[in-house]
Amino acid sequence: MSETIEEKCIAKGIKLTEQRKIIAKVMSDSRDHPDVDELYNRVSKIDSKISIATVYRTVKLFEEVGIVTKHDFKGGKARYEEINESHHDHLIDIKTGEIIEFIDDEIEKLQNKVAEKYGYKLIDHKLELYGIKKK
Amino acid sequence: MSETIEEKCIAKGIKLTEQRKIIAKVMSDSRDHPDVDELYNRVSKIDSKISIATVYRTVKLFEEVGIVTKHDFKGGKARYEEINESHHDHLIDIKTGEIIEFIDDEIEKLQNKVAEKYGYKLIDHKLELYGIKKK
DNA sequence: GTAGATGCAAAGTATTTGCGACAAG
DNA sequence: CTTGTCGCAAATACTTTGCATCTAC
Numbered sequence: 001m002s003e004t005i006e007e008k009c010i011a012k013g014i015k016l017t018e019q020r021k022i023i024a025k026v027m028s029d030s031r032d033h034p035d036v037d038e039l040y041n042r043v044s045k046i047d048s049k050i051s052i053a054t055v056y057r058t059v060k061l062f063e064e065v066g067i068v069t070k071h072d073f074k075g076g077k078a079r080y081e082e083i084n085e086s087h088h089d090h091l092i093d094i095k096t097g098e099i100i101e102f103i104d105d106e107i108e109k110l111q112n113k114v115a116e117k118y119g120y121k122l123i124d125h126k127l128e129l130y131g132i133k134k135k
Numbered sequence: 136m137s138e139t140i141e142e143k144c145i146a147k148g149i150k151l152t153e154q155r156k157i158i159a160k161v162m163s164d165s166r167d168h169p170d171v172d173e174l175y176n177r178v179s180k181i182d183s184k185i186s187i188a189t190v191y192r193t194v195k196l197f198e199e200v201g202i203v204t205k206h207d208f209k210g211g212k213a214r215y216e217e218i219n220e221s222h223h224d225h226l227i228d229i230k231t232g233e234i235i236e237f238i239d240d241e242i243e244k245l246q247n248k249v250a251e252k253y254g255y256k257l258i259d260h261k262l263e264l265y266g267i268k269k270k
Numbered sequence: 271g272t273a274g275a276t277g278c279a280a281a282g283t284a285t286t287t288g289c290g291a292c293a294a295g
Numbered sequence: 296c297t298t299g300t301c302g303c304a305a306a307t308a309c310t311t312t313g314c315a316t317c318t319a320c
Binding site for chain 1: 241
């Protein structure tokens with residue numbers, strides 16, 4: 001039962017403006033992990049009057065209520081991705097910038113173990129692998 | 136045989152200016168992971184004439200030649216840490232911001248396995264755990 | 271002596287914000 | 296209606312850079 005972003009907004013009592021609907025749609029349709037600029041480009045094609053400030057405000061809002069996550073991959077700009085059921089981490093191709101999503105339950109378990117060991121409850125984590133494709 | 140940053144600079148043919156020596160010393164003495172601003176504060180106490188531009192230029196240089204690493208933890212600012220023999224990852228206390236360094240060989244191995252699985256050679260990785268202290 | 275480093279201030283990026291106009295509930 | 300959002304441009308925050316001067320080697 002994967003809800004759409006729009007449904008999530010309603011569930012969380014967020015006002016659904018035209019702009020937010022468009023931004024939500026663009027994010028849902030994005031398989032990659034676009035930065036705000038790229039998001040703005042895509043959104044502009046649908047409605048050219050939307051300002052980049054609104055895009056910034058919206059992704060921030062979506063992040064705060066847990067609809068999307070923010071990534072700070074190498075390169076300065078923050079990049080966003082919709083959260084859906086399946087948690088995953090990222091394997092990034094250093095040469096091409098291509099991003100592969102993966103899940104490894106064993107690593108997940110070990111992370112919890114590490115946190116436990118230091119007396120912490122694990123809330124969140126970030127795992128990024130950087131590599132080059134083998135020939 | 137852990138070399139000092141100064142020794143590493145000489146080994147890599149980097150000109151050792153007074154400013155660089157000071158910045159190197161401050162970084163070596165820092166157990167935490169200071170951002171450029173904080174580094175600049177500490178450096179200024181030793182020599183108040185050093186400009187923040189030099190700090191930026193120096194950390195960038197040190198990063199390029201592999202003397203320090205840059206982290207993009209939550210919070211926007213880039214933070215730096217000296218590289219020494221022991222690789223480690225970070226467990227960050229969400230409430231206090233405290234950073235615990237840890238190593239887990241099992242996780243390291245699994246990361247390589249994941250990269251392999253997708254046909255990649257692992258070059259680098261970043262693992263950050265965010266948690267809260269248990270009472 | 272010479273190539274490269276520094277300081278300063280100005281210029282870039284990325285992101286946030288104040289404010290009057292406007293739209294969702 | 297009322298509260299919160301939008302668009303715009305100005306403001307911030309972080310980082311980089313041009314240029315004249317200075318310094319390590």
